[in-house]
Amino acid sequence: MFPFRTVSVTPKLPEAIGRLRELAYDFWFSWNMAGIEFFRSINQDLWREVQHNPVKFLMHVQEKDLVMASQDEDYLILYKRVIDLYDRYLTQETWFSRKYPDHCKDVIAYFSAEFGLHESHPIYSGGLGLLAGDHCKSASDLGLPFIGVGLLYKQGYFHQRINSEGRQEAEYPHLNFYELPITPVNNPDGSRLEVTVDLQGRTVFIQVWKVKVGRIAVYLLDTDTPKNSIPDRNLTGQLYGGDRAYRLSQEIVLGVGGVRALRAMSINPGAWHINEGHAAFLIVERIRELTRYMVSFDTAREVVRSSTVFTTHTPVPAGHDLFDEELIASYFGNMVAEMGIDFRALKDLAWDGERQKFNMTLLALRHSFMSNGVSRLHGKVAREMFRPCYSRLHPEEIPVTSVTNGVHVETWLAAELKELFSRYLGKRWFEQIAQPEMWAGVDDIPDQELWRVRRLLKEKMILFARTSLKQQRRRNREPLQHIIEVDDYLDPDILTIGFARRFATYKRACLLFSNLARLEQLVNNSERPVRLVFAGKAHPADSAGQDLIKKIYDFSMRPELRGKVLLLENYDIHMARHLVQGVDIWLNTPRRPMEASGTSGIKAAVNGLINVSTLDGWWPEAYNGSNGFAVGSESAYEDDEIQDRDDCYSLYSVLEEKVVPMYYRKTEGFSPEWVRLMKETIKSVAPVFNTGRMVAEYTERFYIPAIKRGKNFTDNNNYLAGHASNFKKLILDYWDQVSFVSVESSGRPKMNAGETIELNAVLSLGLIYTRSVAVEMVYGEVVEGGLKNITVLPMTLESEIAENIYRYTGRLTMPQGAFGYTVRVRPDSRDFPYQELPLITWAPVF
Structure with missing residues (x-):
């Protein structure tokens, strides 16, 4: 390849809208409704073609479109509003x-x-x-x-x-x-x-x-x-x-x-x-x-x-x-x-x-x-x-x-819901995302209004899914009938479940397919049908994940499931936005405790979708019994097959006995119970599981x-770092000299509440100074394998009873219940937490 220089050629921006380029190079536009409209309203078709990329948009937009926008009174009002918002955002106190x-x-x-x-x-x-x-x-x-x-x-x-x-x-x-x-x-x-x-x-x-x-x-x-x-x-x-x-x-x-x-x-x-x-x-x-x-x-x-x-x-x-x-x-x-x-x-x-x-x-x-x-x-x-x-x-x-x-709420919340929240929660609601009191205002939104917006978002999702499927089938040269029939897939009046994420085996995308008979009954029920939409990528080196995609595709092509179970290709942020804003149920079935957190369910929840999830990742912290549905239990399993069997049974029970009946108990065109569930979901998830709270916590x-x-x-020329380094080296060199000589306790196997245990420990510290160690009493609830919910209390140095031999004493009063207690010695320094040098010596049996 011969060398060349690169130049980007773009139309000249009219002076009246000269800061378009500045905003094109700032992702601030992406989480602001007006910022997105700033570009889209100039040429909606081009905005879609360039996949919402403002820089590429400005490279390809016709100069006449820019001139027209600069002379359009409505656009100039929008332009000024966006610029004012942007400048205020960059300069206001934080x-x-x-x-x-x-x-x-x-x-x-x-x-x-x-x-x-x-x-x-x-x-x-x-x-x-x-x-x-x-x-x-x-x-x-x-x-x-x-x-x-x-x-x-x-x-x-x-x-x-x-x-x-x-x-x-x-x-x-x-x-x-x-x-x-x-x-x-x-x-x-x-x-x-x-x-x-x-x-x-x-x-x-x-x-x-x-x-x-x-x-x-x-x-x-x-x-x-x-x-x-x-x-x-x-x-x-x-x-x-x-x-x-x-x-x-x-x-x-x-x-x-x-x-x-x-x-x-x-x-x-x-x-x-x-x-x-x-x-x-x-x-x-x-x-x-x-x-x-x-x-x-x-x-x-x-x-x-x-x-x-x-x-x-x-x-x-x-x-x-x-x-x-x-x-x-x-x-x-x-x-x-x-x-x-x-x-x-x-x-x-x-x-x-x-x-x-x-x-x-x-x-x-x-x-x-x-x-x-x-x-x-x-x-x-x-x-x-x-x-x-x-x-x-x-x-x-x-x-x-x-x-x-958490998630960045303004990025993932549908524009229609932003407008709804502005009307009922206040125009500056987004400045109080982490305030539960503000979100309590969700209850003031009329049920019909919230349902109307949710239905609109569902219709947009359906259009997106149909378009994606038709493009896929055209590219694969499928028969014309297979393309035409996609227009009958999905229905805004039918309960729709979404499952979209990376196709890793532990996420168990195929859990629902473990019982085909029940799945077929679910999707083919004439009075209360259900639809499922799947999407996700598997790493190119993950053959097991790719096999899951193949399995779901094969299931979706079965006559009993065709058009009722859909698999969309090329899951990305754009598709995720449509799905987490448009389906009714967000399904999440990782094998507990394999999901570190998961955030797709949070994105869905802030949009009023209902989570149906195993108690893994973020969901155990969020689930309160009134804001979604829990699948399975918090039990630990040693056998994956047994866990999968139990969770599959639980999932179908939740869907058949709770989710589907609630959704279809409609009066005046919607289910009041479902709307209450949506409101509780938004109120309980949005103020806590957002990245504003998360980054503030960090x-x-x-x-x-x-x-x-x-x-x-x-x-002082790294003085404390050097001091900590030298201390650790000294302790590491001499810790093997530390040992318990004896431990005496006044405790009995059975004691009355309020009684005190006197502990007396004698230790040999070798060449380590007493100021460099902490001797502690530790007690906690007795469980298999040790103690849990431990409490640590310091012991007091009483005397040196021989060279490098020291006596420590302590008094322990424990609450009611079955508790265990012991004594330990560890390194102690003001310069670093003791976990950095975890050389704890525990007392032998006493």
Whole structure:
């Protein structure tokens, strides 16, 4: 290929509407009704053709259309309103500036392998990316000094085609970056900003692009530059593609290259958030930076840990990125030499002894000040999953907490519902999304009004589904009759169930098909029929997931189910928006506890859809008995087949005995019970499960403490970091000298309420000072395998009874019930939480 320069040619904008281009390059337009109408009203057909991409729209719109808009009085009124809204949004005081005025310059860097901001920018595969996109939008709304860092994929995630045999086919589009709402980052002299990383001795050049998302920016890294070889240019080609070396290279570009890109732009974050383990190599790069300034390797680790936050999204060990030792050694040899360490020191940062691999999740977990799962249940599952790493801690103390996911309500809420809420909740309702009191106003919406809007959205969904199916059948050259019959598929008066998400086996897309006889009765009931709409992609390397798609397609073609069970192709943000706004029931059937959070059900709920879901992910926190339906139980199963059997039975019981009868108990054209259910769903879900609440929680619990701790650890030439490092080394060297000499208790097997147990413990501490340990009493409810709901109380140092032998005493009064108690000793330092050095010694039997 010969070299060439790129130029984007667009029509000249009339002066009266000259800021159209400015808004085209800011994703703020995507969550504002007026912002979308801003472009669509100029040429609706073109807006649809360019898939709602405002930059591409301006490249292809005819100049006469722009001139006409600039002379249209109604359009000019809309234009002024949008510009006023936009300017006010960018300049008004924010939640963050009010609450944390001293931290407005402390940048928070959020690293993620994917960002799902809008359908016009397809660099996402599913829930992780959509969450990252919503996280960024709420960070903008709240005014955080926030930036995102990710990769700019030339082919994005694949377009899905389902062929005439029901098989998924993957097509990779070639994205023209100059047609996307992104801009290149340049040096002050106008040249392209570039950074480099070393990959097995090769220098790989990385370009940087900027995405504007309201008040914040996302920086995307791109290796597709002529300075690189073809294989290296393709490193940012596909999301989650290639072999292990390709994946490792991508993650080095993201983590190492991302840090270097920020430094090149003079951005020095105060807190670093790793969104899943893909970006964890930023830890290694930040350690390398510090060692260049003569900071010791161990002290550098403490500095990095002090300001790092990690979110894990997977509930199973198999979901973690693992790399062979030899592969890591071949890619990090030069960096190891630069840091002045041996390879073992680097390997030990993330070595998974159980699986004998370098584990990216462990790299992040071991070097983060705070770590979290994405729902309460997932936090519990994650603590159990990481238990081997913290074998001496009680499971409840493993340092993985939880911040339950949410959605960006303004992005996912239907425009028709926004208008309805403006009438009944107040015109500024969107500024109070996290306030339950505001949402109580949903009860003031007349039932007929809410039902009318829901029916309108259902009609739009039906039109969309029919159009999609007809396009698919035309492309597959199906008979004309098969295309025509689609116009009879779906009906706004018939209960419609939606199931749309990634086709992974644990999500059990085929659970309903486990009992075909009952399914056929459900969809073919003459008085109370049901329709089902499925959509979703399976990763091209996931043959089991692709088999699920094939099975559902085959079922949908059976005479008894044809036209009643539909499978739509190419699930993306645009399709998701139609489905979560338009069906009646949102079905979610993951095998508990395999779903970390799941957010599609939240998107559905804020639009008034009813969730029918297993008690997994976010749903156990949201379900209150009056806002949807629970499938199965919270019981633990050891046999997947038995769990599937029980959940299938429960699902049909819920549908047949509760959901279907309630929906069809209609008076005056709708079911009052159903409308009450919709209102309760909106009221209970919207104020809690939104990313405004989520990002505020991250800010208060994670970002601000990380910023403060990071500053403390780096002040005075990294004094506290060095002190913590030395303390940990001392404790590690001498902890084997710590032991219990004796433990005495006044407790009896049976005691009366209010009685006190006197505890007396004698310990040998060896060369460790008493000020460096905490001796504690621990009690909790007795369960199989130990204690739960533990309470920890300190014991008091009474005396030194011999050299390095100390007596500690304590008094314990426990509540009524069956409790167990014990004593332990652990390291204690004001500089870090004890879980960072989990060398707890528990008392032997006493």
